[in-house]
Each structure stands twice: as structure tokens, then as C-alpha cells.
Amino acid sequence: MKKNILITGGAGFIGSHVVRLFVNKYPEFNIINLDALTYAGNLENIKDIENASNYQFVKADILDKSALERIFRDFDVTDVIHLAAESHVDRSIVSPLDFVFTNVLGTVNLLNEAKEYWKDDILRTNSSDFEWETTRNHLFYHVSTDEVYGSLGKIGLFTEKTSYDPNSPYSASKASSDHFVRAYGETYQLPIVVSNCSNNYGPNHFPEKLIPLFINNIINKKPLPVYGDGLYTRDWLYVKDHAIAIDLVFNRGVRGNTYNIGGFNEWTNIELVKLLCKQMDEKLGRKNGESERLITYINDRAGHDRRYAIDASKINRELGWYPTVTFEQGLEETIEWYLNNNEWLTNVTNGIYQNYYEEMYNNR
Ligand code: NAD
Numbered sequence: 160m161k162k163n164i165l166i167t168g169g170a171g172f173i174g175s176h177v178v179r180l181f182v183n184k185y186p187e188f189n190i191i192n193l194d195a196l197t198y199a200g201n202l203e204n205i206k207d208i209e210n211a212s213n214y215q216f217v218k219a220d221i222l223d224k225s226a227l228e229r230i231f232r233d234f235d236v237t238d239v240i241h242l243a244a245e246s247h248v249d250r251s252i253v254s255p256l257d258f259v260f261t262n263v264l265g266t267v268n269l270l271n272e273a274k275e276y277w278k279d280d281i282l283r284t285n286s287s288d289f290e291w292e293t294t295r296n297h298l299f300y301h302v303s304t305d306e307v308y309g310s311l312g313k314i315g316l317f318t319e320k321t322s323y324d325p326n327s328p329y330s331a332s333k334a335s336s337d338h339f340v341r342a343y344g345e346t347y348q349l350p351i352v353v354s355n356c357s358n359n360y361g362p363n364h365f366p367e368k369l370i371p372l373f374i375n376n377i378i379n380k381k382p383l384p385v386y387g388d389g390l391y392t393r394d395w396l397y398v399k400d401h402a403i404a405i406d407l408v409f410n411r412g413v414r415g416n417t418y419n420i421g422g423f424n425e426w427t428n429i430e431l432v433k434l435l436c437k438q439m440d441e442k443l444g445r446k447n448g449e450s451e452r453l454i455t456y457i458n459d460r461a462g463h464d465r466r467y468a469i470d471a472s473k474i475n476r477e478l479g480w481y482p483t484v485t486f487e488q489g490l491e492e493t494i495e496w497y498l499n500n501n502e503w504l505t506n507v508t509n510g511i512y513q514n515y516y517e518e519m520y521n522n523r
Pocket residue numbers: 167168169170171172173174193194195196197198199200201219220221222241242243244245246247261265302303304305333355356357358359360365
């Protein structure tokens with residue numbers, strides 16, 4: 160069956176890597192990239208594939224019900240990989256409603272459209288002689304975060320069975336959208352799958368998030384604002400490895416299941432920043448220790464989760480997925496990319512980014 164795969168949020172950080180992978184790997188499928196191009200969306204992220212014959216971009220907001228109706232009909236959408244979201248925890252603390260609108264209402268809008276547009280097939284799918292796993296005519300795949308599980312103590316890992324316990328407006332909105340996706344699977348038999356991934360890093364990451372923010376600040380010799388005592392722990396995964404995992408879950412994930420995705424790669428923020436400073440000093444030909452002197456401890460983020468760590472053994476075991484690069488390699492490739500894409504960095508850090516930066520980091 161010919162697939163017309165709608166990828167939402169494909170002009171953003173992770174979405175752009177997923178779109179590129181699918182466009183290049185599946186010339187027989189149509190890839191439709193739906194993105195509202197908010198501050199985080201940037202068509203420069205996917206410039207290399209914009210003329211591919213199996214690729215189309217549509218500027219639309221997932222809150223716009225009639226636009227979704229039109230897009231499903233015009234492209235005869237068979238599958239959805241949903242990544243569009245407001246994604247930055249700090250912004251969610253300032254403007255929680257934006258996160259409710261896009262992440263919760265936007266996701267429910269998409270679910271409604273998929274349920275409506277696929278309704279005849281879903282009825283057939285549920286008849287007794289239908290073998291869904293071999294036919295696999297539709298899938299609604301929700302890409303989510305490990306932050307829905309809340310915070311861990313010094314030991315333990317998040318498994319797919321860990322109860323949801325979100326602490327920030329961002330994670331609460333993603334938890335809510337995960338619940339709606341699962342509920343549509345149970346209530347309306349919509350074929351769904353969810354994955355919850357740890358912190359991503361890599362090329363095209365908007366410099367409000369820790370790693371690209373610090374790369375940009377090191378380049379410009381600006382302070383490196385580290386929250387609280389710097390001992391917050393995150394599990395980091397290279398974005399291209401996340402895209403590979405998404406491809407596997409899309410093709411082989413079992414309907415109704417959740418897959419945790421992570422690299423068993425925990426770093427405290429301060430250890431990570433020191434490694435980044437060391438690698439950047441080498442790349443920039445600066446004296447060892449020069450960038451570390453830029454580290455500045457600032458007041459903590461409200462509701463800051465102490466530790467996240469993913470147990471990825473289910474996806475390892477069932478789908479054979481493992482990260483392909485070490486953290487040191489991935490970080491090096493990321494630094495290279497930012498140093499070689501100075502124009503991209505300059506463009507995204509101009510204008511309104513400056514106002515945002517002042518508000519976030521001055522006087523803390
Ligand atoms: P991002 O902020 O870089 O990109 C989000 C994209 O969604 C942007 O292109 C933006 O224009 C688009 N968008 C926002 N609101 C929209 C709307 N109303 N309608 C249509 N498009 C809209 O985010 P990201 O870091 O690439 O994250 C993508 C997804 O992966 C999110 O759902 C996020 O929760 C999830 N996730 C992110 C991470 C991470 O470390 N970045 C980890 C796990 C899961």
C-alpha cells in the first residue's frame with residue numbers, strides 16, 4: 160500500500176532529522192511535513208531535501224481543524240508521526256497556556272482528524288478476520304518525552320511501566336497528550352504507538368536548550384549559566400539515533416505499545432558542561448580551561464527535576480535498536496556542525512532571541 164506519511168513539526172530540531180531520514184530512505188512513500196513555523200521551526204533545517212519528489216511542506220497549525228481536514232483529504236494521509244509541540248521547559252513556566260493549546264488541544268485535534276479520516280478502515284481493522292499487524296494500513300505515532308515520568312532519586316530507571324508524575328507545565332502537557340493518544344487507542348481503536356525519549360542533542364538544535372546555548376556562548380565568550388548546584392542529571396541521546404529509533408518504532412512497533420528510548424548515558428549538567436568546554440577549547444585553539452572560566456551558577460529553575468534516566472531495554476530487546484555513536488563522538492559532531500554553520504546560528508540568534516535571552520538570564 161502506498162503510504163502518505165504526515166510528519167508534524169518537521170521544521171523543528173528532531174522533526175527535521177526524522178523528515179530527512181524518511182524522505183531519503185523511502186522514495187516510494189510521500190512525506191508531508193506539517194509545521195506552523197513558530198520561533199522553533201526553521202525550513203533551513205531541511206533545505207537539502209526541499210526539492211525531493213516525495214516531499215511536500217505545508218505551513219499549518221495543528222490547532223486549525225479545517226486545515227487538518229483539508230490536509231488529510233488532499234494528501235490522503237495514511238499515517239501520522241506527531242512531533243509538533245512547544246518543547247522548552249523554561250518557556251512553559253512563563254507561558255503554560257501555550258503548551259496546553261499546542262501540546263494538548265493540538266494533539267487532540269490531530270487524533271480527531273485521524274479517527275474521522277480513517278474511520279472506515281478502522282471498522283474493517285476491528286472485524287474478526289482482519290490481521291492488523293500484517294496489513295498495517297494506518298498508524299498514529301506520538302513522539303514524547305521521558306519528562307512525563309517526573310524525577311528519579313540517585314538510583315532507578317524509567318521503564319514503560321513507571322507511573323506518570325510530571326512536574327513542569329511542559330511535562331504535564333506532554334503527559335496529557337500521551338494519555339489522550341492512549342485513550343484514543345483504547346476507546347476508538349485508533350492504531351497508536353507512543354515513544355518516550357531522553358534528552359536529545361545534535362545539529363539544528365535551537366540555542367535555548369543547554370548544549371546549543373552553551374556552544375553559542377562559548378563561541379561568543381559569554382557566561383555559561385548553570386542552574387542551581389549543577390548536579391541535575393540527564394540521559395543524553397544523539398538526535399540521529401533518535402530518528403533511527405523512530406523509524407524502527409514506526410515500522411515494527413506493536414500497536415498500543417510504548418517504547419522508551421535512551422542511551423544509558425547519564426551526565427550531570429556540570430560534568431557535561433566541562434566536557435563541552437574541553438572539546439570546544441581544542442576545536443577553537445583556546446587554552447585548556449579558558450571556556451570553563453565562563454561557567455556561572457544561577458538561581459535554580461522552578462520545579463526542576465533532579466534526575467532522568469531511561470531503561471531502554473525493551474526497544475533494545477524487541478526492536479534491536481542501540482545508539483550508534485558515543486556521547487563524546489556525538490558531541491564532537493555537534494560542535495563541528497555549529498562551527499561550520501555560523502550563518503544558521505547567527506540567523507536564529509538575531510532579533511527576538513536576544514529579548515528572550517535577556518529575560519531568561521539577566522539578573523539571575
Ligand atoms: P522543537 O521545538 O525544536 O520543534 C517543534 C516544532 O513544532 C517546530 O518546528 C515548530 O514550528 C512546530 N510547532 C510548534 N507548535 C506548532 C503548532 N501549533 N502547529 C504546527 N507546528 C507547530 O522541538 P523538538 O526538540 O524537535 O521536539 C520534537 C518533539 O519531540 C516534541 O514533541 C518533544 O516533546 C519531543 N521530544 C523532544 C526531546 C528533546 O530533547 N528535544 C526529547 C524527547 C521528546
